[in-house]
Amino acid sequence: MPVVCLGLSHSNAPVEVRERLAFASRDLPDAVASLSSQQGISEAVIVSTCNRMEIYAAGDSPSPAVESWLRLRFQLDGDLPFFRHLDEDAASHLFAVVSGLDSMVLGETEIFGQVKDAYSTAHSSGTTGRLLNKLFQHSFRVGKMVRNSTDIQRGSTSVGSVAVELAEKIFGDLKETRVMLLGAGDMSRRCAQSLQSRGASAIVVSNRSYDRAVELAAEMSGRAILFDAWPAEVAETDVIISSTAAPHTVIHPELILPALRRRRGRPLFIIDIAVPRDVDPAVNNIPGVYLYDIDALESIAGETRARREQEIARCLAIIKDQVRSLPLFQPSPDGSPSPIHRPA
Amino acid sequence: MSPDRAALFTATGFFLAGFGYTVRSLSKGKPTATWPAFLLLLAGFSCQCAFLLWRGRDLGRCPITTPFELLSFVSWAMVLLYFLTGTAYRLSLLGAFTAPLAFVLQGTALLKPESAAVPSRSRPGFWPEMHATLSLIAYGAFALACVAGILYLIQDRLLKRHRGMQVVRHLPPVHHLSQAVHRLILTGTIILSSGILAAYQMPNRPPVGKLTFVWAIWGIYAAILAYDHWRGMSPRKAAWAASLGFLLPIISLWVVVRR
Numbered sequence: 277m278p279v280v281c282l283g284l285s286h287s288n289a290p291v292e293v294r295e296r297l298a299f300a301s302r303d304l305p306d307a308v309a310s311l312s313s314q315q316g317i318s319e320a321v322i323v324s325t326c327n328r329m330e331i332y333a334a335g336d337s338p339s340p341a342v343e344s345w346l347r348l349r350f351q352l353d354g355d356l357p358f359f360r361h362l363d364e365d366a367a368s369h370l371f372a373v374v375s376g377l378d379s380m381v382l383g384e385t386e387i388f389g390q391v392k393d394a395y396s397t398a399h400s401s402g403t404t405g406r407l408l409n410k411l412f413q414h415s416f417r418v419g420k421m422v423r424n425s426t427d428i429q430r431g432s433t434s435v436g437s438v439a440v441e442l443a444e445k446i447f448g449d450l451k452e453t454r455v456m457l458l459g460a461g462d463m464s465r466r467c468a469q470s471l472q473s474r475g476a477s478a479i480v481v482s483n484r485s486y487d488r489a490v491e492l493a494a495e496m497s498g499r500a501i502l503f504d505a506w507p508a509e510v511a512e513t514d515v516i517i518s519s520t521a522a523p524h525t526v527i528h529p530e531l532i533l534p535a536l537r538r539r540r541g542r543p544l545f546i547i548d549i550a551v552p553r554d555v556d557p558a559v560n561n562i563p564g565v566y567l568y569d570i571d572a573l574e575s576i577a578g579e580t581r582a583r584r585e586q587e588i589a590r591c592l593a594i595i596k597d598q599v600r601s602l603p604l605f606q607p608s609p610d611g612s613p614s615p616i617h618r619p620a
Numbered sequence: 621m622s623p624d625r626a627a628l629f630t631a632t633g634f635f636l637a638g639f640g641y642t643v644r645s646l647s648k649g650k651p652t653a654t655w656p657a658f659l660l661l662l663a664g665f666s667c668q669c670a671f672l673l674w675r676g677r678d679l680g681r682c683p684i685t686t687p688f689e690l691l692s693f694v695s696w697a698m699v700l701l702y703f704l705t706g707t708a709y710r711l712s713l714l715g716a717f718t719a720p721l722a723f724v725l726q727g728t729a730l731l732k733p734e735s736a737a738v739p740s741r742s743r744p745g746f747w748p749e750m751h752a753t754l755s756l757i758a759y760g761a762f763a764l765a766c767v768a769g770i771l772y773l774i775q776d777r778l779l780k781r782h783r784g785m786q787v788v789r790h791l792p793p794v795h796h797l798s799q800a801v802h803r804l805i806l807t808g809t810i811i812l813s814s815g816i817l818a819a820y821q822m823p824n825r826p827p828v829g830k831l832t833f834v835w836a837i838w839g840i841y842a843a844i845l846a847y848d849h850w851r852g853m854s855p856r857k858a859a860w861a862a863s864l865g866f867l868l869p870i871i872s873l874w875v876v877v878r879r
Contacts, residue, residue: 431785432686441789446779448793537852541802543795563854572782579785 277318277407280338281366282346283330286380289357297350299324304394305401307349312403316341318404321398321412325390332370334407365597367411371595374419376429382584383428385562388419410604412598419597425594428587431580436470439547442576443471443515443575446545446566451475454572458482458506458527459494459520463549467517468496477485480513482506483522510535511543517547518554527538527555529562536564547573554574622778624674624777625730627667628692632726636666661719668696688768693730693872695722695754697760705764706799706850717767747821753835754815759869761808762841762862765801769862772797776856794871801862802848809841836869 284294287380299307299322312320323330333342339360346352361369369378377385395412396427399402404412423429432438440450447453453476457464460483468479477500483489486502493500501509510516510532520526527546538545541564548555548569560567621629638660645657671692673685683689702718732762775791778784791797816834844861847853853861 324854442779445775445791445793446795448796511754536854540852541798541848541855541858542854543798562854566779567781575782593790 277336278338279332279334279335279363279366279407279411280342281330281332281361281369282330283323283379284358285328285330286611293357294327294329297346298326301393301397304432305398306369306410308398308403309401310349313506313508314341314345316363317345319408320403321395321536322410322419323391323394324599325387328378328610329371330373332408332411334405336428350437351426353545362509364602367415367602367604368595368599370411371418371422373528374415375595376419377588377591377595379424381433382432383433385423388416392416394401407604411602414598414602421598422591422594426587426590428584428591431576431583432557432570433505433577433580433584435526435549435570435577438469438573438576438580439517439568440470440474440524442566442568443476444474445562446543447514448554449475453514454481454512455517456506457492457498457556458484458516458518459523459550460485460488461519462548464517464519465492465496467547467549471515472496480509482609486487493497507535508530511538511545514542515545515547517549519550519555522553522554523548525554525556527559529558530554531567532562536562539564545579549573571603596615622674624671624678627671627674628726630725631664631769631778632672632730634642634660634667635719635726636722638664639723648753650702657719658714659740663697663705664719664722665696668692668699672696677875679741682753684731684749684756688729688732690756690873691725691732693756694759694763695725695729698722698725698763699755699760701761701764701804703758705804705807718764718770721763721767747818747823751815751818751822751826754818758808758812758815759873761804761811762837762866762869765804765808765862766866768800768804772801772859773857773863776859794855796859801855801858805841805844805858805862809838809845812838812841833868833872837872840865840868845850 278582284297286294301324301446303321304324309324310318311317311322311331311333317333317335319334320342321332323332331342331346335341340364343356343358346356346358367617372378374388374389379387391412395404395408399409432441440532442517443450443453449469453471455468455471455476457468457479460481468476472479479493479496480501481489481493481496481498482501482503483492484503486500489500489503492498516527518527527548532544544565546555546559546565546567548567551570553569555567555569557567559565635876638657641657641660672683677688679685682693684693691775698718699722739879770792771791775794775797778788778791779794812834816831816838819831819834840861844853844858848858
């Protein structure tokens with residue numbers, strides 16, 4: 277029985293197309309049940325995320341059946357913007373997706389859980405059988421194998437995640453960490469949210485416009501202070517994220533040094549994401565103070581991305597081996613295709 | 621080979637294997653804080669305990685009568701303190717660096733000619749034995765503080781220079797390391813204070829030169845703690861002090877071992 281993978285992703289379809297052909301998670305059980313009831317399809321799984329919509333189907337003639345079902349459901353005319361993979365290619369594609377090789381952020385891990393959820397939905401809707409069960413369960417093993425034996429998921433690839441990783445290498449657990457935002461820009465907010473998601477507790481917002489500080493502080497369950505009051509807070513702060521629109525530096529060693537003694541050796545992490553920079557580079561020379569500007573953070577994220585790119589070949593080799601060893605597509609000993617491997 | 625010596629040989633082998641495993645993990649960019657590394661250290665520690673037990677039974681006292689035994693005892697104290705502090709503060713990599721130091725100490729001990737000699741029973745009395753034992757356990761704490769201090773200096777330098785994220789990821793957080801340095805110095809100083817007090821209870825007071833040297837070691841670490849308490853010492857200075865301060869215990873051990 278042939279297996280087909282038909283779908284679209286961020287690599288071949290813009291967001292306007294993807295959002296039109298997406299399935300809401302609440303609709304997935306009904307959709308997958310409707311799909312598998314089509315003639316020519318006996319098993320089906322629908323993976324629908326913000327970056328992709330893929331249908332895996334097995335049956336006597338799954339490819340035309342999936343196509344006509346999609347045309348009908350989304351009222352599509354003319355050429356369809358879908359890629360199409362058969363048998364080993366479909367397996368290979370699924371393994372690459374689960375391993376994060378086909379993701380917008382190379383090596384990200386969220387897709388693993390999303391595919392697992394999609395499979396689980398299909399499984400509980402009774403639309404998976406022997407073939408897709410084996411294929412998906414094997415794909416999860418491959419995803420783990422790729423993650424454990426390569427560096428494809430190691431390190432951080434965005435400014436926010438690099439900031440979190442560095443904070444953890446400075447403080448360890450972020451649960452007791454106190455964060456101060458200087459300036460209420462969007463990027464500093466996202467950075468603070470990343471730290472909050474890892475446990476950072478108290479958030480203090482200081483901005484030239486006090487109203488904006490109050491607004492952002494309320495959004496982040498924090499506390500707003502007047503802009504002139506921030507130096508007095510340094511002794512009680514662990515991470516300062518600065519992104520003011522000031523044309524000159526606002527954080528100088530003489531503003532930091534008096535607070536250090538009261539910190540009793542606790543380090544201070546300063547993230548300067550403003551351009552022009554907010555923090556005098558001399559601040560980094562103070563013992564126990566770690567200053568990272570936007571270039572330093574971008575550079576670390578870039579290094580990780582480059583290292584992940586270098587890992588692709590190793591990942592593909594693992595996937596190739598795993599597809600070859602998959603019993604679903606192995607030829608019989610006499611060389612003829614196995615009963616479950618026929619052209620679509 | 622006597623069973624006690626065989627146990628020490630085995631322990632030394634486990635520490636070498638633990639160090640080799642860490643180096644291999646680091647070079648492959650894999651996490652080092654893994655069960656194999658911990659188990660190798662634990663296996664080494666168990667063999668050390670067996671060595672001290674056998675040796676102590678033969679001697680009828682704490683086995684710190686020869687340079688061979690002294691080095692082995694310091695190595696044991698260091699690994700013991702690692703299990704008490706390193707695991708509690710999630711400083712797994714501290715164990716990775718404790719393993720090579722334990723290997724060097726025990727390797728040196730096993731090379732000493734008297735390591736093969738049959739131990740002779742002697743009973744120096746409670747206070748001399750207490751003084752020596754406590755002083756050596758304190759040295760173990762200072763050795764571990766030295767290791768934590770060196771790790772802190774490496775991690776601090778890499779974080780300051782925004783370089784070597786591959787290495788940074790594998791080293792413990794700087795704050796944990798600076799806390800470990802402080803706690804190990806405090807622990808070592810308290811234990812050494814007890815060791816010095818024990819020396820003053822001995823019926824025959826140790827030679828003035830020896831006591832002065834022990835006081836000097838105590839003074840250095842007590843000064844670090846006092847400075848930190850009253851003036852607030854930066855973690856970097858504390859790490860340097862812990863790393864360089866261990867030179868004095870090393871010298872005292874070297875003097876004893878050369879005898």
